[in-house]
Amino acid sequence: MAIDTQKVQEISKSKSGSRLPLFGAAIALIVALLLPSVLNSANSSVYVYTMLYAIVAVGLSLLIGYAGQVSLGQAVFVAVGAYTAAILSAHGVPTILAFILAPFVSMMVALIVGIPLLTLRGNYLAFGTLALQLIILGVVANTTFLGGSLGIPSIPQLGLTSSLQLGSAKSYAWLSLVLLVGVLIVSRNLINSRPGRGLRALATTEIGAAAAGVPVGRYRLYAFLLSAAYGGIAGAVYAFFTGFISPNSFSVLLSIEFIVMIMVGGSRSIWGAVVGAFVISILVQVLNTLGTLHGLPNSMPAIFSYAAYGLLLVVIIRYMPDGIVAWFGKRLGRLTTASKNLD
Amino acid sequence: MSLTEQTRSEILRVDSVSKTFGAVRALHDVSLSVSEGECRGIIGANGAGKSTLFRIIARHMSSDSGHVSYRGKSLAHSPAHSLAGMGLAIVFQEALPFQDMTVQENIMVGGHSTLRHGFLAAMLKTPSRRVEENEIRTRSWEIIDRLGLSDIANEHAQELPFGMQRLVQIGRALCGRPRLLLLDEPASGLRFQERNALAEVLKKLISEGLTVMLVEHDVRFVFSLAESITVLDLGEVIAEGTPQEIRENPQVIEAYLGTAANA
Ligand SMILES: Nc1ncnc2c1ncn2[C@@H]1O[C@H](COP(=O)(O)OP(=O)(O)OP(=O)(O)O)[C@@H](O)[C@H]1O
Ligand SMILES: [Mg+2]
Numbered sequence: 001m002a003i004d005t006q007k008v009q010e011i012s013k014s015k016s017g018s019r020l021p022l023f024g025a026a027i028a029l030i031v032a033l034l035l036p037s038v039l040n041s042a043n044s045s046v047y048v049y050t051m052l053y054a055i056v057a058v059g060l061s062l063l064i065g066y067a068g069q070v071s072l073g074q075a076v077f078v079a080v081g082a083y084t085a086a087i088l089s090a091h092g093v094p095t096i097l098a099f100i101l102a103p104f105v106s107m108m109v110a111l112i113v114g115i116p117l118l119t120l121r122g123n124y125l126a127f128g129t130l131a132l133q134l135i136i137l138g139v140v141a142n143t144t145f146l147g148g149s150l151g152i153p154s155i156p157q158l159g160l161t162s163s164l165q166l167g168s169a170k171s172y173a174w175l176s177l178v179l180l181v182g183v184l185i186v187s188r189n190l191i192n193s194r195p196g197r198g199l200r201a202l203a204t205t206e207i208g209a210a211a212a213g214v215p216v217g218r219y220r221l222y223a224f225l226l227s228a229a230y231g232g233i234a235g236a237v238y239a240f241f242t243g244f245i246s247p248n249s250f251s252v253l254l255s256i257e258f259i260v261m262i263m264v265g266g267s268r269s270i271w272g273a274v275v276g277a278f279v280i281s282i283l284v285q286v287l288n289t290l291g292t293l294h295g296l297p298n299s300m301p302a303i304f305s306y307a308a309y310g311l312l313l314v315v316i317i318r319y320m321p322d323g324i325v326a327w328f329g330k331r332l333g334r335l336t337t338a339s340k341n342l343d
Numbered sequence: 344m345s346l347t348e349q350t351r352s353e354i355l356r357v358d359s360v361s362k363t364f365g366a367v368r369a370l371h372d373v374s375l376s377v378s379e380g381e382c383r384g385i386i387g388a389n390g391a392g393k394s395t396l397f398r399i400i401a402r403h404m405s406s407d408s409g410h411v412s413y414r415g416k417s418l419a420h421s422p423a424h425s426l427a428g429m430g431l432a433i434v435f436q437e438a439l440p441f442q443d444m445t446v447q448e449n450i451m452v453g454g455h456s457t458l459r460h461g462f463l464a465a466m467l468k469t470p471s472r473r474v475e476e477n478e479i480r481t482r483s484w485e486i487i488d489r490l491g492l493s494d495i496a497n498e499h500a501q502e503l504p505f506g507m508q509r510l511v512q513i514g515r516a517l518c519g520r521p522r523l524l525l526l527d528e529p530a531s532g533l534r535f536q537e538r539n540a541l542a543e544v545l546k547k548l549i550s551e552g553l554t555v556m557l558v559e560h561d562v563r564f565v566f567s568l569a570e571s572i573t574v575l576d577l578g579e580v581i582a583e584g585t586p587q588e589i590r591e592n593p594q595v596i597e598a599y600l601g602t603a604a605n606a
Contacts, residue, residue, distance in 0.1 A: 186466040193465035193472055194458045194479070197444070201452045204442040207403055211435065212515060213427030213456030222462050268443050 020332060025271070029181070036173035044169035048241055050281040051176035052234040055183050057261045057273035059230030062187060065267030066196070067223035068203035069118070070126040073133030074258045077106040077228040079250035081235025083140065086152045086245055095159045099236045106232030107225045109136075114224045119217055125224065133255060137247045151246025158240035172241045179237065180274075183230055187270050190226075199223055253305060257284070260309045264316055266323020275325050283308060351378040353415075354523050354554050355400070360409030362395055362578075369395040370406070371578045377523070382545070382555045384569030384586075386562065388599050391575040393558040394436050397527050401433040402426060413523070428456035432521035434512040436528050436558070440500035446492055449500045449511050450483045453518030479518075486514045491540060506532035510541070523554045530564050542567060562600065566590070574599060 039047055060074050081102040088098035109132075117128040141149040158175075159165045166172055190196045198219055202209035206216045239245050257280055265276025287308055291301030320327040355377040362370040370392045377383050385393050398404040400411050402423040411418045413431055421429070432453070441449050458479060460472045487496050490510050495503060500511050509529055516524055529545075530538050538561065545568055549555055559565045565572065566586040574582040574589060576598040582589060589595055 189468050190462065190466045193476055194455060194460055195462050195465050197448055197452045198455055200444055200448075201441040205439050207423075207435065208438055208441065209452070210422075210424040211401060211403070211427065211433050211438075212452045213424055213519060214452070215422075215424045226462070 032177055033174075036170045036177075039170075039173070041169045044173050045241075046281065046285055047173045048169065048176050048237070050278060051173070051180045052238055053257070053261065053281055054180050054274045054277035055176075055234040056231050056258055057265070057277045058180075058183050058187055058270050059227035060258050061262050061265075061267050061270055061273035062190075062199070063223050063227040064262055065269070065272075066191065066199040066203055067220050068206075069220055069224065070123055070259075071129040071224070071227065071255075072126045072259065073129035073131070073252070073255050074227065074231055075250045075252070075254040076129060076133035076136050077110060077231030078235035078238065078254070079133075079136065079140070079245075079247075080106045080109050080228075081232030082239040082245045082249070083146060083152075083235075084232070085236035085239040086155045087146065089156050089240075090152065095156055095240065096161070099158055099240070102236035103229035103232035106228040106235070110225050110228030111221075114221050118220050118224060130252070130255070133250075133252060137250065141247045147246065149247055151244060151249070152239075153244050155239050155243045155245065157243075158237070166240070169241075172237065176237055179233060183233070184270060184274070191270070195219065195222070253302060256309060257305075260313060262323075263313055264324060266320075266325045266327075268322065269325055272323045272325040276323070279324070283312070351380060353377070354379045354381075354413065355556070356410075356412045357396070357400065358410040358412070360396070360399060360406045360411065362392075362399060362404070362406050368578045370399070373409070373575070373578070373580055375573050375580065375583070377554060377556060379522075380549070380552055380554055381571065382549050382557060382569045384565040384572040385556060385558045385575060386560075386565060386572060386589075386599060387575035390577075391599075392578040393575055394527055395578075396575070397433060397435070397525050397556075397558065400525060401431070401435075403435075424456075427453075427519045427521075430520070430522035431525070432516035432519050432523070433525040434509070434516050434527060434529060438512050440503075440508050440511050442499075442501050444500060445497050446500050446503070446511050446514075447480075447483050447487060447496045450486055450514040450518050451479050453515035454479045454482060455519070457518075457520055483514075483518055486517050489517075489544060490514050504532070506534065506537055509533065510537075513541075517548075521553065523556070524548075525556045527558045528560065529557070530559055530561050538564060 036044060036047060056074060056078055060071065063069050063071055084102040084105040085095070085098045088101060089095045093101075113128055113132050114125070117124045140146045146152070157166050166175060191200070198209060198212075198214035201212060202214055202216050202219060210216050235250075238249070242249075261276030261280045262273060263276070264279050265274065266272030284305070287304045288301050291304045316323065353376050357373060357375045360370055360373045361368075373392070373396060375383075385396070387393055395404070399406045400418075402418060402421055413426075413429065418426070426433075441452060444452070458475045460469070460475050464472045484496075487493055490513065492507070492510060492514065495507065500508060503511070509532055513526065513529055530541060533541060542564060545555060545557075549568070555568070557565055557569060569586060571584065572582075572586055572589045573580055574592075574595050581598060582592045582595045584592070590600070
């Protein structure tokens with residue numbers, strides 16, 4: 001069949017007209033690469049946490065925005081990754097091996113809960129994961145082997161090889177950046193291929209996706225496992241970086257923060273997850289500073305956080321229902337068409 | 344014309360299928376047989392049970408009794424998503440395009456069961472993924488070209504007018520390389536010229552050997568394409584035959600064509 005090649009070219013040209021986001025990503029990457037060398041150690045921690053947040057958020061956006069499922073307890077997979085890394089390395093397993101195993105253990109936990117929860121129709125996953133988080137945190141807090149409610153102190157540093165040991169906050173900053181970029185590339189590859197299109201399709205209509213041949217239940221499970229694996233990676237880095245974890249490190253508030261990141265950035269793009277993570281991370285810093293001002297009660301940061309997230313969600317849902325990225329995307333689109341009309 | 348004229352084996356068989364929704368008898372003891380390469384029209388008034396029949400064939404809904412077999416094999420234990428891989432494609436009446444996906448991507452989803460690469464290969468961009476992605480991209484362009492959607496290939500499908508969305512759905516179904524294509528009101532929302540264009544496309548596909556089952560209220564559209572027609576009324580088959588026979592059947596005129604002519 002003869003294809004109108006001229007038209008094909010025209011269309012691919014008009015597609016490459018949207019180079020702006022790529023350009024933005026390149027700038028962001030350069031800034032992110034340079035940043036660790038100028039940050040002090042406190043700010044480096046913020047940097048690491050932001051990257052780790054973003055890794056989890058990208059996984060959650062695959063689940064919410066692409067597979068159409070919500071997990072309200074996503075922090076549980078971060079916790080499982082962190083505890084796996086901490087306990088294995090406390091028992092003499094090389095840290096690099098513990099680091100590699102962490103996402104697999106998170107995936108295994110996700111598999112165990114995912115099979116029953118995802119075969120049911122409806123959003124059982126949302127509350128199922130939340131329940132899972134509460135249960136696992138409860139169990140951990142009462143198990144001496146897992147450090148109990150006091151947690152696990154003095155987790156060793158991550159050794160990439162026997163000679164190359166990560167020590168400084170700066171090295172963790174670069175590691176977490178590399179991991180985030182890797183997660184983004186891999187996720188993008190997924191989205192733009194057969195299984196990714198299947199996922200995106202089933203987020204709109206399960207019946208339609210099934211009619212096109214997409215095994216809906218299995219694909220939802222895979223997306224869930226992947227999001228858990230990303231959580232596990234972030235958790236493992238967190239454990240090695242901070243050297244101390246306890247059930248308090250993975251509160252329900254953290255799970256809520258992940259949801260807020262997705263809502264703020266927009267669930268229908270993995271860039272939205274990154275932007276959301278960035279915004280929330282800054283907000284967390286501001287709130288912590290305000291909440292720990294002299295003379296305020298201990299519960300203040302948490303109260304501030306819930307209030308701020310509630311307010312933020314209201315504003316986002318009211319004014320940018322598709323998230324910040326889509327909001328700017330639309331405005332940029334309008335600008336470029338306007339400027340095109342001018343010339 | 345192809346060989347199918349002589350070797351017309353049965354591709355789909357519906358055996359005494361019944362379905363009720365509460366007090367509504369949507370289908371009652373419906374049987375029909377479709378031959379390889381045929382275009383079968385299914386007509387009937389609103390609520391006659393046409394879409395219910397399609398949903399049952401496509402395994403989106405189970406019947407209360409009766410059987411459906413495709414190419415000699417019962418579909419009783421085939422999950423809905425496995426049918427596309429067997430060459431049975433359907434465009435539902437109320438089908439929505441996949442959101443936030445371009446026309447081309449929507450169509451490419453239809454090729455899902457003709458490709459193999461899974462999550463891992465996709466994430467790691469293996470060579471087999473590249474080959475398959477190139478193949479599906481080329482195939483989707485052929486279909487886009489065929490359906491005259493080239494100008495809007497990169498638009499988001501959900502932003503198109505309803506009629507265009509229907510065409511995208513048909514393209515999606517074609518991308519799975521079906522043997523049997525079930526179309527539930529494909530021409531609704533299309534303007535006169537678009538209808539003619541669609542009829543031409545379908546004619547060509549049928550001449551290439553595709554079997555089509557067509558539910559459509561536009562009687563002229565159906566009669567111009569179908570070589571045989573089944574008429575449903577209140578869930579029962581009241582007539583079956585060539586377009587000529589159906590046009591002259593008094594029971595059909597009374598139950599359907601009369602009212603359709605008035606409408
Ligand atoms: N899911 C359902 N629940 C209850 N009743 C249903 C359901 N689906 C169909 N029906 C009823 O079954 C009957 C047949 O419906 P069906 O959609 O098959 O008709 P149709 O021939 O496709 O009509 P139309 O030409 O309007 O599309 C109707 O009375 C309808 O109200
Ligand atoms: Mg119908």
